[in-house]
Amino acid sequence: MSDFAIRKIVTQIEEIRHEGGPPPARPVLRGAIYAICANPFAGRYEPDLQPAMEALKPLALLLTDRLVAALGGREGIDAYGKGAIVGEAGESEHGAIWHVAGGYGMRERLGECRAIVPSAMKAGGMGATLDIPLGHLNAAYVRSRFDVITVACEDGPKAGEVLFALAMAQGGRVHSRMGGLEIEAVKGEDGLR
Numbered sequence: 001m002s003d004f005a006i007r008k009i010v011t012q013i014e015e016i017r018h019e020g021g022p023p024p025a026r027p028v029l030r031g032a033i034y035a036i037c038a039n040p041f042a043g044r045y046e047p048d049l050q051p052a053m054e055a056l057k058p059l060a061l062l063l064t065d066r067l068v069a070a071l072g073g074r075e076g077i078d079a080y081g082k083g084a085i086v087g088e089a090g091e092s093e094h095g096a097i098w099h100v101a102g103g104y105g106m107r108e109r110l111g112e113c114r115a116i117v118p119s120a121m122k123a124g125g126m127g128a129t130l131d132i133p134l135g136h137l138n139a140a141y142v143r144s145r146f147d148v149i150t151v152a153c154e155d156g157p158k159a160g161e162v163l164f165a166l167a168m169a170q171g172g173r174v175h176s177r178m179g180g181l182e183i184e185a186v187k188g189e190d191g192l193r
Contacts (some may be wrong), residue, residue, distance in 0.1 A: 003040040011070050019174045030149045033067040034165035036156040042089040053100040060105025063166050076170040079145040080106050083120040083132040083165045087157030095121030098164050113137040114191035127154050132167040138188035143180030144172030
């Protein structure tokens, strides 16, 4: 991970008590954590980026552990997502190296997770925002867990940096009423239902 030296780590937690209607029985928690890291590939073309995915696994585990703790523990976490913003002099593929590492870290710590980890990445400068999509851990068809959490760093990513982010939630949209697979009907067998 030394090639991806960490400049800073930021954690954000949202507690949603209502959205104009009746309050839920329990507030929904959404959280995100990101690290601003050096981008060892900035300013040059690297034909083989795949070894970097392995190098980022310790960062993914560190961020996962911190986010789970910030959300009060593993209990109730039922949605996740990941993303990256690549700073100037980088390319979007430098964010794609987070796919395996970010997903690996969350799956290792959260336990059985059959659904794909939703992801977003882009190139952007300091203060760029990233909407990290969220989806249910075991059943991609659970519409109530289709959500997003937005992250932004006012002083990053700078040129030569990349922002690697993870997101999790306890509960879905407060007033979800769009149908689809309901949470109580999840079987968790195929990642879809």
